[in-house]
Amino acid sequence: MVVAILGAAGMLGVDTTTILKRISTVYAVDIQDIDITNATSIQTLDAVDSLSTIINCAAYTRVDDAESNYEPAYRINAVGPALLAEYCRRRNLHLIHFSTDYVFPGSGVIPYTESDSVGPLSVYGTTKLEGERLIQASGCHYNIIRLQWLYGANGPNFIDTMTQLLTTKNTVSVVNDQWGSPTWTMDVANVLQRLLLSPIPSGIYHLAPSGFASWYDVACEIKKRLNLAAEIVPVTSDYYPRPAQRPLNSRLDCSLLRSFGVEIPGLWDSRLAEYLSGT
Numbered sequence: 001m002v003v004a005i006l007g008a009a010g011m012l013g014v015d016t017t018t019i020l021k022r023i024s025t026v027y028a029v030d031i032q033d034i035d036i037t038n039a040t041s042i043q044t045l046d047a048v049d050s051l052s053t054i055i056n057c058a059a060y061t062r063v064d065d066a067e068s069n070y071e072p073a074y075r076i077n078a079v080g081p082a083l084l085a086e087y088c089r090r091r092n093l094h095l096i097h098f099s100t101d102y103v104f105p106g107s108g109v110i111p112y113t114e115s116d117s118v119g120p121l122s123v124y125g126t127t128k129l130e131g132e133r134l135i136q137a138s139g140c141h142y143n144i145i146r147l148q149w150l151y152g153a154n155g156p157n158f159i160d161t162m163t164q165l166l167t168t169k170n171t172v173s174v175v176n177d178q179w180g181s182p183t184w185t186m187d188v189a190n191v192l193q194r195l196l197l198s199p200i201p202s203g204i205y206h207l208a209p210s211g212f213a214s215w216y217d218v219a220c221e222i223k224k225r226l227n228l229a230a231e232i233v234p235v236t237s238d239y240y241p242r243p244a245q246r247p248l249n250s251r252l253d254c255s256l257l258r259s260f261g262v263e264i265p266g267l268w269d270s271r272l273a274e275y276l277s278g279t
């Protein structure tokens with residue numbers, strides 16, 4: 001099996017490359033080699049023999065910056081995926097792409113299914129949603145995996161930032177009204193391995209570990225697991241005004257993926273404990 005990973009230097013791209021090398025020949029590139037917003041650049045993949053799958057880990061992920069940078073965010077999160085989808089359709093390749101819980105408005109407390117109404121609150125969410133729609137309209141074979149609250153060893157993330165804060169400060173205030181599931185990039189990469197070995201139908205799928213937490217819960221779990229002394233104070237989202245509004249309810253229902261026999265990562269706190277034990 002020959003797989004191309006685009007955006008391979010990002011947080012998810014690095015772990016995906018590591019895991020998929022176990023089962024396939026991996027052509028791992030980032031923007032210096034292939035710019036997903038440039039059709040000619042994508043055609044570099046013509047030289048990759050027996051290519052079967054493109055995994056797009058490239059994205060514009062700076063959520064707050066996107067509020068004042070609509071054009072580059074749209075180009076990378078919508079135009080790029082559309083060009084990749086068109087390329088995959090022409091070459092009959094399988095496209096795996098990632099989207100986000102930020103396509104939802106975050107109302108209520110019930111976990112979102114793939115068929116629930118979308119309604120992004122931010123430019124980032126809007127451009128990621130447009131990327132989904134353009135891929136769906138392309139006619140290629142695709143899996144769009146909606147992820148949330150990613151952390152991993154190869155990019156800035158809440159877990160590493162909070163660990164640093166809890167280690168260096170006496171008191172840390174943490175948001176207690178946004179709910180979701182922190183997701184380890186290694187767990188996503190392992191699910192990707194399963195999807196390559198045993199493909200599932202084209203469509204959008206939700207992927208997150210089991211159970212739900214607020215960011216405050218996650219901070220308390222880090223404090224407990226690492227035996228840190230800092231006091232953690234729960235606050236509401238308006239305590240930290242930010243350019244981009246976040247959904248309060250980011251709970252994702254993963255039963256569709258499970259219905260195809262895909263094993264969902266275990267409880268978020270045990271997955272987090274495993275990550276922390278290696279840091």
Ligand SMILES: NC(=O)c1ccc[n+]([C@@H]2O[C@H](COP(=O)([O-])OP(=O)(O)OC[C@H]3O[C@@H](n4cnc5c(N)ncnc54)[C@H](OP(=O)(O)O)[C@@H]3O)[C@@H](O)[C@H]2O)c1
Nearest residue numbers: 007009010011012031035036058059061098100147148150
């Ligand atoms: N991080 C999260 O919490 C989160 C949550 C939900 C969903 N997701 C989704 O999960 C996926 C992976 O996220 P991530 O956190 O691993 O992202 P990331 O760390 O920001 O990595 C994205 C990579 O794409 C590269 N890139 C940017 N523009 C490109 C272009 N035009 N062509 C090729 N490569 C380009 C980036 O390079 P530069 O660094 O040089 O720009 C970076 O190496 C994304 O689709 C994201 O939307 C992430």
